[in-house]
Amino acid sequence: LADEQQRSYFLTLFLGATFAMGALLVANLVIIRITAKVKATESQLHDFRETYRQLLENLNDGVYDFLPMAGRLEHSETYASMLGYKAQELGNDVESAKALIHPDDFEKAMQVFDEYRASHSPRYSNIFRMRHKDGSWRWILSRGIGTWDNKGNLVRLLGVHTDISEQKRHEEELRQLNQDLEGFIYIVSHDLRAPLVNLKGFASEVQ
Numbered sequence: 001l002a003d004e005q006q007r008s009y010f011l012t013l014f015l016g017a018t019f020a021m022g023a024l025l026v027a028n029l030v031i032i033r034i035t036a037k038v039k040a041t042e043s044q045l046h047d048f049r050e051t052y053r054q055l056l057e058n059l060n061d062g063v064y065d066f067l068p069m070a071g072r073l074e075h076s077e078t079y080a081s082m083l084g085y086k087a088q089e090l091g092n093d094v095e096s097a098k099a100l101i102h103p104d105d106f107e108k109a110m111q112v113f114d115e116y117r118a119s120h121s122p123r124y125s126n127i128f129r130m131r132h133k134d135g136s137w138r139w140i141l142s143r144g145i146g147t148w149d150n151k152g153n154l155v156r157l158l159g160v161h162t163d164i165s166e167q168k169r170h171e172e173e174l175r176q177l178n179q180d181l182e183g184f185i186y187i188v189s190h191d192l193r194a195p196l197v198n199l200k201g202f203a204s205e206v207q
Contacts, residue, residue, distance in 0.1 A: 023164050061160040066094070066144070068117075073097050082140075082163050084133030102137055103131035116146065117154045124159060139168040 062079025111187035124144040129137040144159020
């Protein structure tokens, strides 16, 4: 009976050790697979971040990420350099960005934003002037796409700033050219009016 119990003990001990080693082996294999997946994910994430970084650096538009609930405005280097600043000089609070908007454009710019936030429009588009570091004003086209929560609150606005100052300058030049042309036409028509009246009178006399 003692031998039987001893054999049962050693058999149980052997089976337990075998099971423990098998479980340990399986656990190690699972850990190795998980580690490999994590490394692959980290590598993909690193590649994505690098691609995103290069895209931002080579993009002429300034990218911004506005979080209204937190009052924060994350932005790319191009967003800041467009206004003559470095990214850290502008900071990330919304009030600093608002302070750069031209006083004559501020109310209209806020109105357009409030209408977009309230109506959940497909796209956000706004035009206003912002103060450059050198004191000049740059015309900015701000476009973005928003995200709302289930209560209808705008929680995120991801978009880009485009400097359209050159386009605005051409528009102003064209407007001035049209004014000059209209003035020239008026002067010419006024100067020709008197001779035409005289010719009309002379033709009546001849008739």
